[in-house]
Amino acid sequence: xxxxxxxxxxxxxxxxxxxxLYGALTRRNAVAVLMSLExxxxxxxxxxxxxxxxxxxxxxxxxxxxxxxxxxxEVTIGVAIVLSVYRNRNTIDLEQVNQLQG
Amino acid sequence: MTDAVxxxxxGVIVASALGMVQxxxxxxxxxxxxxxxxxxxxxxxxxxxxxxxxxxxxxYAGAIAVILLFxxxxxxxxxxxxxxxxxxxxxxxxxxxxxxxxxLVVTIAVSPWNKGAQAVPVSDLGSLGQQLLTTYLLPFxxxxxxxxAALVGAIMIAxxxxxxxxx
Numbered sequence: 001x002x003x004x005x006x007x008x009x010x011x012x013x014x015x016x017x018x019x020x021l022y023g024a025l026t027r028r029n030a031v032a033v034l035m036s037l038e039x040x041x042x043x044x045x046x047x048x049x050x051x052x053x054x055x056x057x058x059x060x061x062x063x064x065x066x067x068x069x070x071x072x073x074e075v076t077i078g079v080a081i082v083l084s085v086y087r088n089r090n091t092i093d094l095e096q097v098n099q100l101q102g
Numbered sequence: 103m104t105d106a107v108x109x110x111x112x113g114v115i116v117a118s119a120l121g122m123v124q125x126x127x128x129x130x131x132x133x134x135x136x137x138x139x140x141x142x143x144x145x146x147x148x149x150x151x152x153x154x155x156x157x158x159x160x161x162y163a164g165a166i167a168v169i170l171l172f173x174x175x176x177x178x179x180x181x182x183x184x185x186x187x188x189x190x191x192x193x194x195x196x197x198x199x200x201x202x203x204x205x206l207v208v209t210i211a212v213s214p215w216n217k218g219a220q221a222v223p224v225s226d227l228g229s230l231g232q233q234l235l236t237t238y239l240l241p242f243x244x245x246x247x248x249x250x251a252a253l254v255g256a257i258m259i260a261x262x263x264x265x266x267x268x269x
Contacts, residue, residue, distance in 0.1 A: 004105045009145070010210045012112045016119055018203030023123035025195030026187055031173045032128055035135050038166060039119055042142050045154075053149040061151055061230065062238055068161055069245045073252035075166050079173035080260035086177045087262070095187070 009050035016043035030082045030092040034075060041071045108148055115141040126185075128174045132167060139163040153227055 016039055023036030045064045052060025086092050118137040125131040139162040146155035186192065234242050 004108045006215050007210055008108065008112075009149070011207055012115065012145070014203055014206035014210060015116055017206065018199045019116070019119040019123055021202055022195055022199035025198060026192050027123070028185055028187055029128060031170060031177065032131060034173070035122060035131060035170055038135065038162070038170070039122070039138065042139065042162070045158075046142060046145055049146055049149050049151050049154055053151065058230065058233055061154060062233060064154055065157065065234070066241060066245060068157055069249065072161055072166060073249055075169055076252055076256040077259070079169050080256035082173055083176060083260045086180065091180055092177050093185075 006050055006054040009046060013043040013046040013050070016040075016046070028093050028095055030085070030094055030097075031079070033094065034078045034082070037078075038071065038075065041067065041074075104148060107144075111141050111144045111148070114138075115145070128178070129171070132171045132174060135170070136163050136167045139167065153230060 020036045020039030020043065023039065024033050027033050027036060045067055048060040048064040048067065050060075052058065052064075082092055085097055089097060091097065115138055118134045118141065122131045122134040122138060125134060139158060143155045143158040143163065146152070146158055187195075
């Protein structure tokens with residue numbers, strides 16, 4: 001068996017990304033969709049840090065810091081929007097939030 | 103030894119991620135999400151980036167998970183559990199995710215990665231901070247303005263409207 005290298009980390013990240021994608025596409029609760037998005041952010045960060053470690057180059061680690069910053073802002077705004085939808089429509093079921101549907 | 107730790111962590115991450123997307127009770131999903139975040143922090147330790155691991159524990163497992171659980175608790179009496187989507191939508195989502203994963207994994211497996219270069223630890227905190235305040239100074243400062251904008255925006259979006267605004 002080959003020792004753990006870059007490929008192993010990339011495959012782990014790819015699997016995690018797919019699981020997050022599945023969650024984001026199939027959940028109906030808006031908060032659950034936000035949780036799935038966080039899984040996808042995490043897999044991207046694993047990729048960045050793994051490349052940074054195996055190249056070796058700093059840039060990936062620095063990028064992951066900025067990705068974490070953006071993820072924090074994204075989840076704050078996301079939960080604020082969910083709360084606003086909940087207050088105005090009294091539901092957070094994404095199947096029922098369809099006013100913009102043509 | 104490191105390899106064994108990697109496979110244990112990978113197992114924990116994948117299992118808790120699957121548990122998160124499958125759990126109908128969102129509180130259980132949140133707990134599985136925190137487990138997954140902690141596993142990813144372990145991966146960062148294996149990759150010799152203890153600073154990112156600390157950020158992961160503080161920001162993801164701390165702040166982001168708490169915000170998501172707040173969001174769940176403030177809305178849970180309209181949607182305590184998560185009903186399933188229609189079967190066709192479920193199947194389409196599963197198909198899209200499987201196709202995406204398959205393409206990614208096959209691409210990674212067949213690509214010729216540079217296996218010769220042995221990893222050396224590069225991410226010591228001193229030079230990380232130096233880079234952040236020299237080469238990446240502009241994005242660093244923009245990030246602070248961005249976070250402030252996000253904070254104010256979140257308060258404005260989520261606050262309760264109370265009557266007409268004072269003239």
